Amino acid sequence: MTFTVLIPARLASTRLPNKPLADIAGLPMVVRVAQRVLSLAGDGTALRVVVAADSPLIVAACQAHGVDAVLTRVDHPCGSDRLSEACTLLGLADDEIVVNVQGDEPLMDPALVAAVAKLLQQTPQAHISTAAHAIDSVADFRNPNVVKVVLDAQNLGLYFSRAPIAFPRDTPDQLPQPAPLRHIGIYAYRVSFLRAFPSLSQAPMEVTESLEQLRALWHGYRIAVFVTDQAPGAGVDTPQDLARVRQLFASPTPAA
Numbered sequence: 001m002t003f004t005v006l007i008p009a010r011l012a013s014t015r016l017p018n019k020p021l022a023d024i025a026g027l028p029m030v031v032r033v034a035q036r037v038l039s040l041a042g043d044g045t046a047l048r049v050v051v052a053a054d055s056p057l058i059v060a061a062c063q064a065h066g067v068d069a070v071l072t073r074v075d076h077p078c079g080s081d082r083l084s085e086a087c088t089l090l091g092l093a094d095d096e097i098v099v100n101v102q103g104d105e106p107l108m109d110p111a112l113v114a115a116v117a118k119l120l121q122q123t124p125q126a127h128i129s130t131a132a133h134a135i136d137s138v139a140d141f142r143n144p145n146v147v148k149v150v151l152d153a154q155n156l157g158l159y160f161s162r163a164p165i166a167f168p169r170d171t172p173d174q175l176p177q178p179a180p181l182r183h184i185g186i187y188a189y190r191v192s193f194l195r196a197f198p199s200l201s202q203a204p205m206e207v208t209e210s211l212e213q214l215r216a217l218w219h220g221y222r223i224a225v226f227v228t229d230q231a232p233g234a235g236v237d238t239p240q241d242l243a244r245v246r247q248l249f250a251s252p253t254p255a256a
Helices: 027-044 056-064 078-090 108-120 138-142 190-200 204-209 215-220 239-250
Strands: 004-009 048-053 068-071 098-099 128-132 148-151 156-163 180-190 223-227
Touching: 004 027, 004 078, 027 048, 027 056, 027 108, 048 056, 048 078, 056 068, 068 078, 078 098, 078 190, 098 108, 098 190, 108 128, 108 180, 108 223, 128 148, 128 215, 148 223, 156 215, 156 223, 180 223, 190 215, 204 215, 215 223
Parallel strands: 004 048, 004 098, 048 068, 128 223
Antiparallel strands: 098 180, 128 180, 148 156, 148 180
């Protein structure tokens, strides 16, 4: 199985300035992310791991540590547009598969990256694949920052929402059964979809929910969902998140 891992990295961040270059145990965070998934390239699973950066500073930091990187425009409205440009810069064919791993997820499980790519390869009716895991608390089910997804019988996404779905009408104070699913923000794409994405108009439900994946569903693209038993490590959005991850990497046995 071969695919390309693209890691979009944007220098500007309101909550954590210069986030991709934040030091984690002596290496920039985006390099930590790349090194974590590079094990897939080492065993022949992934074809390539490349950072798609919006700043020469990020490209230079990656190159200094042996990580491939391409410089993309600074004015992309979203990460998928940046990925589309990176596919062109790398000369990827329409039928190839790209996995998007965010540049602020140094705890991402490489096995999940491979599983999402494999699912898309095995689901010809889908142009995108992603992941989810079971929600085990009512608080998370009700939390609008926890994105939920409901699936059809083929494990294709029917809808993604910040609202608690599917809502248990008769037992509103309990979790529905089977357990609702929390969406995990990792995606695999067919390159043909990424080339088409910048020309797709925004969906009304995408604007309402502030969820970009709803644009794909609104335009008729199918999203396959890999359900994992384990929640991935949290990403880095705030200084507090960064401190926590630094502590993990400083421990004798960093998070696997």
